[in-house]
Structures are given as structure tokens and as C-alpha cells.
Amino acid sequence: MKLSVIEINHEPELVVQTATGWLKLxxxxDQVEEVPNFTMENLFDSKVYKGLQFLLESDLSQIDSRxxxxxxxxxxxxxxVSQPGKILAVGLNYKNHIAEVKMDKPQVPEIFNKLTTSLNSHNSPIFLPNNDWEYDYEGELVIVIGKEAKNLASDEVDRAIFGYTVGNDVTARQLQFQTSQWLIGKSLDGFAxxxxSLLTKDQMDLGQARLTTKVNGQIVQEAPLTDMLYSPQEIVRYLSQYMTLKPGDLIFTGTPSGVIMGHNPNQLEWLTQGDTVTVSISGIGTLENTIRYEK
Structure with a gap:
């Protein structure tokens, strides 16, 4: 199923796409089933999820138009996801991206994190501090964890994944490489x-999906998800060997070639005021954000 969280009357409303429209869950x-404050996080409970599946397979025409x-x-x-416990990310996970940034191929997934205060949403501005810190885009597939997971075997990984969404690992390149640790350059407010929408794992075709990033309507990144060095399942299994993954954790899976940092050094045009960045993944949708400078 495809799910989104929208604003209605200044409050979050979880909605699900059906053949006849979007149902306000x-x-x-709240009003029919007497379950208040129903959110995406409720669906991480397998019983609740199965209950929603049963509802969606019933006669939806009986549900009131409101x-x-x-x-x-x-x-x-x-x-x-409103409050992920962790936002993890994988660097250097597409061979063509590794080549363009002239770095060595990692022997294991290259893991870093973005702070939860960097979380941002579709159609919200990305505010840049008014400094020349060389701002870049990175269109990515994002894994949403649905079950607590530790030391997963290969055949257990899919059970830990709830679904997938689209992300942009916005980066301040000057800050990223100021030290050997990438955290500051990756974690400015709103940079994630x-x-x-979130597409549940049962509907996601990783073998066919493509990622496309555009800046002001011009394609700057395009690749099949199969170009990843480490698949989403391999990433989740690897992480679970070292930390407990929790429901709602987000994992950015890496970006393909085409980032600004990989361009000709004489043709670097970093993101700036008024630029619009879209990241599309087939089956999930298009994430769009416009760049603004902080006042």
C-alpha cells in the first residue's frame, strides 16, 4: 500500500491510496473504530497492519464521503515517519558515484548518520545558512524499519523492513570534509x-525501480536501484550486526553519480536560493523541495 501523512486542520492525517481515492485513516x-491518534507508527504492529489490509479489501463504498x-x-x-529514533545513511554505494568523487570502493557499507533534527518533508523549504558552504543534493532510496531487529540472518531481513520512501541527503560539502567525520555537513536542520509517500515492501519492485533527480527541471541523476553496491537487504543485515534497529528508523541507501561535487571543478554550481530539487523513484513518487536562505 502507498501511505502519506498530510496536514488537515493543522494536524497530521495518515492517508492511504486506494483505487477510488485517498482514505483518511x-x-x-478516530470516529468509526474509536482508535484516537492513528499514525504511521501504529502500522508497525503487524496485527494493526493486517486489520488495515482487511479493511482495504472490503467494500470501501460503504465508507462515508467525509x-x-x-x-x-x-x-x-x-x-x-514523525520521530525516527535514528537516521542512518550509506555513503559510496553506487559504483559510478564512487568513480566521480574519486574515492576508494568500500569493502563494507560506509555508514554515517544524520541527526533527527535534519528531518524534513515533501514541499517544505530547505533553509540554507547564509554561508558559502557548497550545498549539494543526493537523491536516495530510504528504507523504513518496521520491526526491532538485531543480528539478523539473511532470511530474516525482509521481516524487519516496513517499506521505502524517497529522500534527499542534502549536504554542505565544505563542512562535510572539514574533518574526517561527515556528521556536521550532513546534519544541518532540514537536510533530510x-x-x-511510503510504499510498503510488498509493493516495491527494487529490481525495476529507477531513481531520477532534477534541479530546476533538468535531470542531474538517473540510475536503476540495481546499481547499488550493497542492496537494501544487505545494508539492513549489516547494520543489525552492530546495533538494534527500531521501528521507524530511516536508512538512506546512497546516491548515484551526478552530484555537484563530481562535476568539472571549473563548472561547480552549488545549490542556491530559488533552486527546486526533485527526487523521483518509480512506484513511490516525487519528493520536491525548494532552496531558501535563512533570514
């Missing part, structure tokens, strides 16, 4: 937009 469960939206295109969005 938060409102429906619980339906024809489209969510003009809505304000929240991040698909995700959305607009």
Missing part, C-alpha cells in the same frame, strides 16, 4: 527531506 479510525480525498497533490505534508 486518522479520521476514520473520509475521502480525490487527491493530495495540493496538501501540506509531514515526514512519513523524505516523502511524499
Amino acid at each position: 486518522t479520521s476514520y479510525f 473520509y475521502w480525498l480525490d487527491t493530495i497533490d495540493d496538501c501540506a505534508f509531514y515526514p512519513v 527531506p523524505v516523502g511524499p
